[in-house]
Amino acid sequence: MSRAENTGKFGQYGGQFVPEVLMPAVEELTDAHRRYVVENEDGFIDDFRKRLRNFGGRPTPLGRADNLSERYGHDVYLKREDLVHGGAHKLNNALGQALLAKYMGKDRVIAETGAGQHGTATAMACAYLGLDCEIYMGRTDINRQRPNVFRMRTHGADVNPVDVGSGTLKEATNEAMRDWATTVEDTHYVIGSVVGPHPFPTMVRDFQAVISEEAREQSREVIGSLPDAVVACAGGGSNTMGAFHHFVPDDAVSLYAVEAGGSALGVEEAESYAPNSASLGTGTVGVLHGARTKLLQTGEGQIVESHSVSAGLDYAGVGPELAYLVDEERVTPVNVDDDDALEAFHRLSREEGIIPALESSHALAYLEHADFDEDDAVVVNVSGRGDKDLDTVIEESAKRDLDIAPDMEVFR
Ligand SMILES: Cc1ncc(COP(=O)(O)O)c(C=O)c1O
Numbered sequence: 577m578s579r580a581e582n583t584g585k586f587g588q589y590g591g592q593f594v595p596e597v598l599m600p601a602v603e604e605l606t607d608a609h610r611r612y613v614v615e616n617e618d619g620f621i622d623d624f625r626k627r628l629r630n631f632g633g634r635p636t637p638l639g640r641a642d643n644l645s646e647r648y649g650h651d652v653y654l655k656r657e658d659l660v661h662g663g664a665h666k667l668n669n670a671l672g673q674a675l676l677a678k679y680m681g682k683d684r685v686i687a688e689t690g691a692g693q694h695g696t697a698t699a700m701a702c703a704y705l706g707l708d709c710e711i712y713m714g715r716t717d718i719n720r721q722r723p724n725v726f727r728m729r730t731h732g733a734d735v736n737p738v739d740v741g742s743g744t745l746k747e748a749t750n751e752a753m754r755d756w757a758t759t760v761e762d763t764h765y766v767i768g769s770v771v772g773p774h775p776f777p778t779m780v781r782d783f784q785a786v787i788s789e790e791a792r793e794q795s796r797e798v799i800g801s802l803p804d805a806v807v808a809c810a811g812g813g814s815n816t817m818g819a820f821h822h823f824v825p826d827d828a829v830s831l832y833a834v835e836a837g838g839s840a841l842g843v844e845e846a847e848s849y850a851p852n853s854a855s856l857g858t859g860t861v862g863v864l865h866g867a868r869t870k871l872l873q874t875g876e877g878q879i880v881e882s883h884s885v886s887a888g889l890d891y892a893g894v895g896p897e898l899a900y901l902v903d904e905e906r907v908t909p910v911n912v913d914d915d916d917a918l919e920a921f922h923r924l925s926r927e928e929g930i931i932p933a934l935e936s937s938h939a940l941a942y943l944e945h946a947d948f949d950e951d952d953a954v955v956v957n958v959s960g961r962g963d964k965d966l967d968t969v970i971e972e973s974a975k976r977d978l979d980i981a982p983d984m985e986v987f988r
Pocket of ligand 1: 694770814815889959960961
C-alpha cells in the first residue's frame with residue numbers, strides 16, 4: 577500500500593489500534609480533521625494561519641550560519657523554530673489542535689507531556705483560546721522539568737501527576753488516552769507528536785508542515801535554489817515531518833532524521849532497557865499508542881525504557897509516516913550520541929549566538945559527522961531554544977569534562 581492520506585496507513589505502518597471504547601473519539605476526530613483541516617470548512621485553516629502569525633510569531637527566519645558554514649566548508653542554513661512563541665515548534669501543533677477543539681465545540685483539552693514543552697505549548701494555546709486544560713505528566717518528569725511545570729500552572733492548566741511505571745512519557749500518554757475514552761463528549765486530546773492512532777500522525781504533520789512550506793519558499797530567496805539536504809532531530813518525529821513534508825517530492829533534496837544514540841546503540845533485553853532512543857534506525861515493528869511503527873522492544877514485544885540526555889527525544893517509538901519513508905529510502909535515519917549533542921549545544925551557543933534545545937543539538941551534531949560536498953547547501957531545523965536545558969547541560973558537561981563547555985568557576 578502507498579502513502580495514503582485518508583486511511584491512516586503508510587505502507588505497513590499507522591492504523592487505529594485502539595480499544596473499542598476509544599473508537600467513537602477517534603472516528604469523530606477523523607471526521608473533524610477531514611472537514612476542517614483538509615477541506616478548510618468554516619475557514620478553519622485561514623483562521624489557524626492568522627493565529628500562527630499573530631500569536632505564534634510566524635514566519636520564522638531561514639538564515640545562513642556564517643561561522644558554521646566556514647567550519648564545515650559548505651553552506652549551513654538554520655530554520656529558526658526556536659523563535660516560535662514559547663520557544664519551540666510544539667506550538668504549531670498545539671495551537672492547531674486547540675483551535676480544532678474549539679471548532680468541534682469542545683471546551684476541555686487534555687494532553688500528555690514528557691519534557692514539558694508540549695504541555696507548555698498546549699497550556700499557552702488554551703489560555704489564549706479560553707479552553708480548560710489538563711496535562712498528564714509522569715512523576716519522574718515533573719521532578720526533572722520543574723520550570724515547565726511552573727509555566728503550565730501559570731497559564732492556568734492543571735497538571736495531573738502519573739505515578740505508575742517509570743513515571744515518564746509512555747505512562748502519561750496511557751493516562752491521557754484513558755481519560756479521553758470516557759470524556760470525549762466535551763474533551764479533545766491534543767497529542768504532542770506525529771504518533772498515535774489515525775488521524776493524529778497525519779493531522780500533526782499537517783499542522784507542522786508550515787515549517788517546510790516556509791523553508792521551501794525561503795530557500796529559493798535565501799539560497800537561490802532548493803537546498804541539497806534538510807536535517808532535523810527525531811523523537812516522535814513532529815519537527816522532522818514538519819521540516820521534511822514539502823520537500824518529500826523533491827528527490828534531489830536529501831532528508832536526514834537524526835535520532836538520539838544516547839550512550840550506546842542496541843536493546844539490553846535482560847534489563848528491558850535501551851541506552852538510546854534510536855527506534856527509527858534500529859527498532860523493530862510493533863504496536864504502541866494506537867499505531868504500528870518501529871519500536872524499541874524486547875523479542876516478546878515488551879516496550880523497553882529508552883534513554884537520551886535530551887528528555888524530548890526520550891521515546892521508544894516514532895511516527896509511522898517516518899518509518900515508512902525510511903523503508904522507502906526517502907529519509908535516511910542517522911544518530912549521534914549524548915556527548916556529540918552536548919558539544920553541538922555549546923558550539924552553536926558559542927559560534928552563532930543561539931542556545932539550541934538539546935533535542936535540536938542532535939540535528940546540529942550531525943554536521944560534524946556528515947560528508948557533504950563543498951557546494952552543498954544544508955538546512956538544519958533548530959526545533960527549539962535551549963534555555964529549558966541549561967541545568968541539564970551544566971550538570972552533564974561537568975560530568976564529562978567537555979573541553980568546549982565554559983567553566984562555571986564564577987559560582988564557586
Ligand atoms: C525542542 C524540541 N525539539 C524536538 C522535540 C522532539 O519531538 P518531535 O520529534 O515530535 O519533534 C521536542 C520534544 O519535546 C522538543 O521540545
